[in-house]
Amino acid sequence: MKYISTRGKAPELTFEDTMLTGLARDGGLYVPSEIPTLSQADIAAMEGQSYEEIAFRVMRPFVGDTFSDAEFRGCIDRAYAGFGHTARAPLVQLDQGHFLLELFHGPTLAFKDFAMQLIGQLFQTALTRRGERVTIVGATSGDTGSAAIEAFRGLDNVDVFVLYPHGRISEVQRRQMTTPTESNVHALAVDGDFDDCQARLKDMFNDFEFRDAVKLAGVNSINWGRVLAQVVYYFSSAVSVGAPHRKVSFTVPTGNFGDIFAGYIAKRMGLPIDRLVVATNQNDILDRCLKGQGYHKGDTVPSISPSMDIQVSSNFERALFDAYGRDSTAVAQLMDELKDGGFDVSQGAMETLQEHYDSGRASEAETEATIATTLKNTTELLCPHSAVGVKVAGDHRITGTPMITLATAHPAKFPDAVKKASGIHPPLPPRMEDLYERAERVTRVANDLAALKDHIKGHIAQ
Numbered sequence: 001m002k003y004i005s006t007r008g009k010a011p012e013l014t015f016e017d018t019m020l021t022g023l024a025r026d027g028g029l030y031v032p033s034e035i036p037t038l039s040q041a042d043i044a045a046m047e048g049q050s051y052e053e054i055a056f057r058v059m060r061p062f063v064g065d066t067f068s069d070a071e072f073r074g075c076i077d078r079a080y081a082g083f084g085h086t087a088r089a090p091l092v093q094l095d096q097g098h099f100l101l102e103l104f105h106g107p108t109l110a111f112k113d114f115a116m117q118l119i120g121q122l123f124q125t126a127l128t129r130r131g132e133r134v135t136i137v138g139a140t141s142g143d144t145g146s147a148a149i150e151a152f153r154g155l156d157n158v159d160v161f162v163l164y165p166h167g168r169i170s171e172v173q174r175r176q177m178t179t180p181t182e183s184n185v186h187a188l189a190v191d192g193d194f195d196d197c198q199a200r201l202k203d204m205f206n207d208f209e210f211r212d213a214v215k216l217a218g219v220n221s222i223n224w225g226r227v228l229a230q231v232v233y234y235f236s237s238a239v240s241v242g243a244p245h246r247k248v249s250f251t252v253p254t255g256n257f258g259d260i261f262a263g264y265i266a267k268r269m270g271l272p273i274d275r276l277v278v279a280t281n282q283n284d285i286l287d288r289c290l291k292g293q294g295y296h297k298g299d300t301v302p303s304i305s306p307s308m309d310i311q312v313s314s315n316f317e318r319a320l321f322d323a324y325g326r327d328s329t330a331v332a333q334l335m336d337e338l339k340d341g342g343f344d345v346s347q348g349a350m351e352t353l354q355e356h357y358d359s360g361r362a363s364e365a366e367t368e369a370t371i372a373t374t375l376k377n378t379t380e381l382l383c384p385h386s387a388v389g390v391k392v393a394g395d396h397r398i399t400g401t402p403m404i405t406l407a408t409a410h411p412a413k414f415p416d417a418v419k420k421a422s423g424i425h426p427p428l429p430p431r432m433e434d435l436y437e438r439a440e441r442v443t444r445v446a447n448d449l450a451a452l453k454d455h456i457k458g459h460i461a462q
């Protein structure tokens with residue numbers, strides 16, 4: 001299995017090198033040169049299998065000979081052993097034909113743990129074998145950062161720096177990143193928004209001198225391994241509601257487009273997915289684009305679902321690559337236009353996108369109302385991101401096709417917004433009860449590439 005860049009000018013890589021490389025050297029994102037498929041019989045055989053077994057069967061074809069079967073199975077087993085639910089990703093029925101996929105039973109209470117816990121194991125195995133160390137830098141709107149710190153803290157061969165937008169994440173999210181005591185993890189509060197953090201991260205990858213000097217690696221969803229691990233729960237959940245014998249639709253609270261793109265990969269692999277519904281908050285650039293209005297950046301408006309306060313949706317580049325018939329020149333041109341504010345999508349590419357994706361948005365008031373009504377009707381307490389999904393799913397139901405909405409975070413990560421909407425203050429799990437008493441360690445930094453690079457160079461272990 002080979003991986004190619006969406007911009008066509010970076011070397012083809014193996015799975016291992018793709019995973020350790022992060023952003024392609026031409027600024028693009030790596031994707032598999034072809035998508036392996038599973039037969040209907042392969043998918044039907046997943047019924048009743050453990051999450052770990054389904055994970056092995058879904059991901060194995062993408063990994064090539066990077067890991068032996070035994071190594072790969074070991075990584076998967078260790079990755080999910082610490083989850084707080086034996087099903088790992090349990091399905092809860094909300095009403096007739098509408099299901100919630102709870103993806104928040106991992107160590108940091110968000111769906112990011114599914115990929116990050118696995119990536120942590122895969123990095124460790126590959127780096128130990130190669131005798132190498134890397135510097136991981138991540139950009140986060142709240143959840144990727146804590147998941148990355150949890151997955152890599154205390155490891156000998158990795159330093160982790162996480163850039164988050166100062167004052168724009170919840171207190172629980174911040175404390176999850178600033179309270180770990182291991183010296184190889186560093187939280188950096190950037191004066192800017194998430195798009196600034198992500199842009200500076202990409203600047204670092206595009207600065208080859210810096211990139212090579214610190215052996216930069218990325219664990220944002222620019223890393224193909226992140227997307228791949230998220231494909232698994234589309235299979236596990238769809239099979240539970242009748243796939244491959246019936247079609248299933250998914251609604252996905254969306255920001256950086258990694259999670260919904262994983263759903264698209266599942267569909268390309270043969271999972272009978274009818275609609276993939278992109279659900280955005282008031283930062284609705286993706287909804288507007290998928291409705292044919294072009295991709296044009298505006299200002300990010302802080303919301304009660306802060307993890308989705310994003311204008312430059314990184315993985316949309318992967319969706320565009322396929323929609324433009326894998327024309328890397330066209331994609332590179334669009335990404336150049338994006339630097340100047342945005343681009344229009346060609347009619348052909350738009351039709352291809354709309355074949356797979358629907359979209360909708362939820363206002364702040366609709367998000368709050370959905371938290372309240374869902375609690376009243378079902379006893380499920382949603383986080384604001386999951387509530388965006390549930391609201392939008394409600395607008396896209398088709399009789400006879402089950403709809404699965406992804407619940408991407410635990411409500412306790414956003415207690416203020418949840419309390420305001422529901423009257424309930426969701427408690428943290430017992431292992432995190434003292435989060436508010438733990439000492440914080442964080443460095444405030446300007447939104448300035450040189451300052452960030454200096455800080456990182458000065459704090460990596462030699």
Ligand SMILES: Cc1ncc(COP(=O)(O)O)c(C=O)c1O
Nearest residue numbers: 143254255256257258259307408
């Ligand atoms: C809780 C939560 N929900 C939804 C999203 C959006 O996911 P994606 O960026 O993969 O579209 C994020 C951020 O990634 C998140 O942290």
Ligand SMILES: N[C@@H](CCOP(=O)(O)O)C(=O)O
Nearest residue numbers: 140141142143144220221307
């Ligand atoms: N919402 C994310 C933003 C980064 O997304 P990623 O999937 O590219 O890591 C976050 O919580 O940090």
